[in-house]
Amino acid sequence: TMLLIPAIDLKDGHCVRLEQGDMDKATVFSEDPGAMAAHWISKGARRLHLVDLNGAFAGKLKNESAIKSILKAVGDEIPVQLGGGIRDLETIERLLDDGISTVIIGTAAVKNPGFVQDACTAFPGHVMVGLDARDGKVATDGWSKITGHEVIDLAKKFEDWGVEAIIYTDIGRDGMLKGVNVDATIKLAQAIRIPVIASGGLSNNQDIEALCKAEEEGVMGVIAGRSIYSGDLDLAAASAFIKASDNCAIRHSTIFSSCAATVESSKLALYSSRLRLSSNSSASLRALRSRS
Numbered sequence: 250t251m252l253l254i255p256a257i258d259l260k261d262g263h264c265v266r267l268e269q270g271d272m273d274k275a276t277v278f279s280e281d282p283g284a285m286a287a288h289w290i291s292k293g294a295r296r297l298h299l300v301d302l303n304g305a306f307a308g309k310l311k312n313e314s315a316i317k318s319i320l321k322a323v324g325d326e327i328p329v330q331l332g333g334g335i336r337d338l339e340t341i342e343r344l345l346d347d348g349i350s351t352v353i354i355g356t357a358a359v360k361n362p363g364f365v366q367d368a369c370t371a372f373p374g375h376v377m378v379g380l381d382a383r384d385g386k387v388a389t390d391g392w393s394k395i396t397g398h399e400v401i402d403l404a405k406k407f408e409d410w411g412v413e414a415i416i417y418t419d420i421g422r423d424g425m426l427k428g429v430n431v432d433a434t435i436k437l438a439q440a441i442r443i444p445v446i447a448s449g450g451l452s453n454n455q456d457i458e459a460l461c462k463a464e465e466e467g468v469m470g471v472i473a474g475r476s477i478y479s480g481d482l483d484l485a486a487a488s489a490f491i492k493a494s495d496n497c498a499i500r501h502s503t504i505f506s507s508c509a510a511t512v513e514s515s516k517l518a519l520y521s522s523r524l525r526l527s528s529n530s531s532a533s534l535r536a537l538r539s540r541s
Contacts, residue, residue: 250491251461252296252470254446255289255477255484257282257319259312259333260302266475272302278478282315283322289477290326292484297329298472304334305355320348332379332416336364338371345375353416355379356389358407359396369411377446378407381418385433388420400433401440408441414469415441418448428452429471431459438467448472452481454490461494 258265260272264279279285286297299319303311310316311334323329331344332353341352358365358378368376380400381388387398404415417437419430429450438445444467447460451473460471476482 250488250494251457251464251468252446253294253457253484253488253491254296254298254330254470254472255292255294256298256300256448256472256474257285257289258300258302258474259315262312262315265302266478267302272306275302276475276478281318283318286319286322286329289484290323293488294327294484296327296470297323299329299331299333301331301333305332307334308336308356310334310340316344316349317347323348330377332377336361338364338367341368341372341375345372351375351377351413353377353379355381359387359389359398359403362406365407365412366410373411374413376412377414377416378404378412379416379418380404381420382433383420401437404437404441408443412443414444414446416446416448416472418472419450429456429460431456431463434460434468435463435466438463441467443467444469446470446472448474452476454482454487457487457491458494461491 258267259282260275262280262282263277264282264285265275265277268274289297297319299316301310301312301316316331320329328350329348330351330353331349332355335341335344335352335354336357344352352368352372352375354365354368354376355378358380365376365378380403382400383395385400387396387400387403388394389396400417407415415437417434419433429447431447434445434447447468448471450456451471453476457471460468473482473484473487477484477487
């Protein structure tokens with residue numbers, strides 16, 4: 250079934266939700282990130298999505314204490330992915346050592362594309378790219394700057410370099426409960442061979458049903474933010490809805506485990522090959538360092 254991934258956005262050590270990425274429009278939902286992670290696991294979460302909001306603006310991690318508290322609470326129960334402020338290979342190595350399963354490169358992917366290529370080489374199977382956009386144009390620096398880059402053009406480049414998936418966020422809908430931009434998400438998924446995770450605006454089961462119908466196109470999951478915190482969407486009930494949906498016939502345990510799915514064979518073959526996590530990440534990193 251499609252993954253419904255709870256988001257935990259971190260600002261000043263607290264769990265918050267923003268409106269359209271505006272740091273001045275933050276609502277605090279919890280001051281205990283570890284407890285919040287445990288709560289979503291109790292509701293059936295199979296993966297968590299963390300964002301260091303301060304780090305996204307500062308260009309380096311700022312909520313490491315909160316991140317570690319979440320990892321301690323999660324243990325080995327489910328995978329945890331993290332984005333925000335990841336700008337160098339040393340940070341990725343430290344996060345993976347701490348227990349993060351997958352890192353998400355956002356701003357650095359746009360400003361320094363070679364970094365993505367190096368990261369995929371050093372840590373195969375552990376790198377995703379987050380493309381956040383407004384009207385199809387990619388945004389950077391915590392969404393404070395809009396570039397001239399088209400989402401699909403960048404996604405194709407990163408696909409060639411070996412990223413595991415693209416997380417696509419429509420900034421105009423994020424935190425507004427206006428519904429996921431399903432059409433744009435499907436358009437992106439159809440243009441590339443790696444999976445796409447939808448983000449921004451999820452508000453109800455209708456959004457989930459629409460995304461489930463697009464699962465065969467390569468939309469493999471959706472990130473749930475404000476809706477599950479405000480109560481507009483019940484995580485456990487939504488997960489049950491997905492499981493029961495006839496449209497969500499693809500079966501896979503997680504995005505990063507072996508799966509059998511009725512997606513187009515070329516997309517599945519490429520995707521499956523990238524699920525095999527390398528045991529040589531440290532050696533690859535040393536090799537990269539020796540060349541620099």
